[in-house]
Amino acid sequence: MISLQPWGQASLLILGWCLLTLWCFRASLRQFWHNRRAAHPDLPEILVAYASEGGTAAALAGDLAQQLEQGGEAVALLSLNQLSPQQLAVSRRLLIIASTYGDGEAPANGQQFLRRLQHSQQQGQHVVQDVRYAILALGDDDYPQFCAFGLQLHKQLQQAGAQPMFDPLCVNRQERQTLQLWQQQLAAQGFTLTDAVADVHTATEALTLEQRRWLNPGSPGAALYELHLSKPHHSHWQAGDIARLWLAGRYRDYSIASLPEENHLRLLVREQHHDNGEPGLGSGWLCQQWQPGSTSRFSVRSNPAFHAPPTAVPLILIGNGTGLAGLRAHLKQRSLQNSQASCWLLFGERSPEHDRIWQQELDHWYQSGVLTELDRCYSRASGAAELPALCGRSHRGYVQHALQGEQKRLLQWLKQGAAIYICGSRDGMASDIDQLLQQWLGKRATERLQQQGRYRKDVY
Ligand SMILES: Cc1cc2nc3c(=O)[nH]c(=O)nc-3n(C[C@H](O)[C@H](O)[C@H](O)COP(=O)(O)O)c2cc1C
Known part of the structure; x- marks a missing residue:
């Protein structure tokens, strides 16, 4: 017979008691796990x-x-x-x-x-x-x-x-x-993975530069160019999506200004320079070096965070500078859908004389009812000079300052279910507008708008 030391006997007794307790409460335990799941x-x-x-x-x-x-x-x-x-x-x-x-x-x-x-x-x-x-x-x-x-x-x-x-x-x-x-x-860690790492670098395609136009000669701001690229064969896109230029193993993202129905992919690019005067890699290539008729590699990236709301939702589009690209795509989409919902564009540029980006088209959309409200803001309008008599309203100063004077209108639009889409500078424009909204609506309500997809940004 096996003889056990006293501590061994005690351990066996405790173990036995534990097992007995578990057995007695087995039904309750089963119920507990069952309820939990x-x-x-x-x-x-x-x-x-x-x-x-x-x-x-x-x-x-x-x-x-x-x-x-x-x-x-x-x-x-x-x-x-x-x-x-x-x-x-x-x-x-x-x-x-x-x-x-x-x-x-x-x-x-x-x-x-x-x-x-x-x-x-x-x-x-x-x-x-x-x-x-x-x-x-x-x-x-x-x-x-x-x-x-x-x-x-x-x-x-x-x-x-x-x-x-x-x-x-x-x-x-x-x-x-x-x-x-x-x-x-x-x-x-023991996870069973079947595949190699997902390729988030979606397939690229060689797109041809069809035309490039300098939009703001004489402007106090850096040069702004409109580029028309050949339409990608393998990718479809919608308003809000992004074109990704691949250069020297890196990429640069640009909001797409056009829709596939226009048969070209349009970009709006500001020429950037580093402090030492050298042109930025992406903008230098797109605005100067890339020759019409030749190709560059792009991929089109879906950007659901900036896709359009349903057509019946009133839309407030706010932006500045190259941000007008992303907003234009939404306006074009509304015009193609014959949307009856109201749409308000508020955007900022520098000079009223030299920075009239896509003025004719915007005026046409205003006159034809695609745009219900149109506010253009000029940050470098000299105090003495008259602002140009264009369709809609013109303001001196930044977009966020013009919006300050439009509190009542904006709140009314929001009451009617409008969505706000912001495209352009993150610092200054988008951050100030965010503060204004939080001031007017409260932090929680502003976040709720975001969660409902009624406050979206494509800012950089
Ligand atoms: C407007 C904007 C702001 C960003 N801010 C930051 C940031 O503060 N810190 C950071 O590490 N990356 C930042 N990023 C980079 C994104 O986190 C990064 O591109 C990421 O891959 C985006 O993933 P998503 O497509 O899932 O949103 C920012 C990107 C954008 C477009």
Whole structure:
């Protein structure tokens, strides 16, 4: 017979008692887990969540979810805003792909998550304590707050007690290396991935420069050019989408000003110079070096964050400088749809004498009713000179200053369900307009507009 030491006998007794307790409460335990999952029947073990404005993070997340599913895992794919901390408590593994916008901020479909997480912590609910997570942060190191939102997610999840599987990976301008590393790190964590890293560099196409026109000779601002490129054969696009120029292994994004129905792809490009006087890589090429008749490589990128609202929704388009490109595409779309909804364009340029960009077309749209309201603002209009008598209203100063005088009108339009689309300078124009809206509507209501897709930006 085997003789046991007293401590061995005690351990056996404790183990036996534990097993007996579990057996006695087996029905209740089963019910507990059943209830937990029944509250979230659709939530499997792995959550793939994204925060994305332009669609890259969303596309990468979609691809990852698909790969995991093909590898036999049960996966849910959703935006960060759709994910509540309570859902997290049910699914134990969270993979996040999040881009950064504004000045180190969250994309609109990720803004609520951190607030909810903080709130549940304040309520004493430690819902993410058992969660293991990994973060792929997308960004661009041209911005001072590189990948800030992804890093903030990491910090707050960690503070809330969730466990990182590995340090967040920051992807600069979608470079391949880090995307591959992400794939490898996930595989090392035991995730079954079927494929190599998704190719976010959509296929490029050689487009011919058909014509280039200098639009603002004599302007106090830098030269502005309109370029007509041959229509891409392999890609379709809509108002809000982006043309990506590939040069020397890097890319530059430009809002597309035309629609496929116009049979060319139109850009509006400002010639940029560095402090040492050298031309910018992209604008120097597009405005000076690229010869009509020759080709350059482009891809067309869908930009759902700036796609049009339904045709019946009144539309307020606000922008400055080259931002008029993105707004023109929306106006053209409205004119082709014969939309009966009201549309208001408010945009800013420099000189009333030299910066009359697409004046005839805008006047025509105003006269034919495509545009209900038209405000043109000139930041360099000299105090003494008369403003030109054009269709609509003309103002001295910046767009944001003109908008200040239009509070009543803007609020009225919003009451009627209008959507606001902003295209152009992020600093100054877009940030001031954001402040105005927050002042007039409150921070929460402004965010709500954004979440409803009624306040969209394509700013740079
Ligand atoms: C208007 C704008 C603001 C941006 N702000 C930042 C930023 O502050 N920090 C950063 O690292 N990247 C910034 N980016 C770069 C984006 O995060 C990056 O391009 C990302 O790949 C976009 O992913 P998405 O298509 O999923 O939105 C910004 C991009 C745009 C267009």
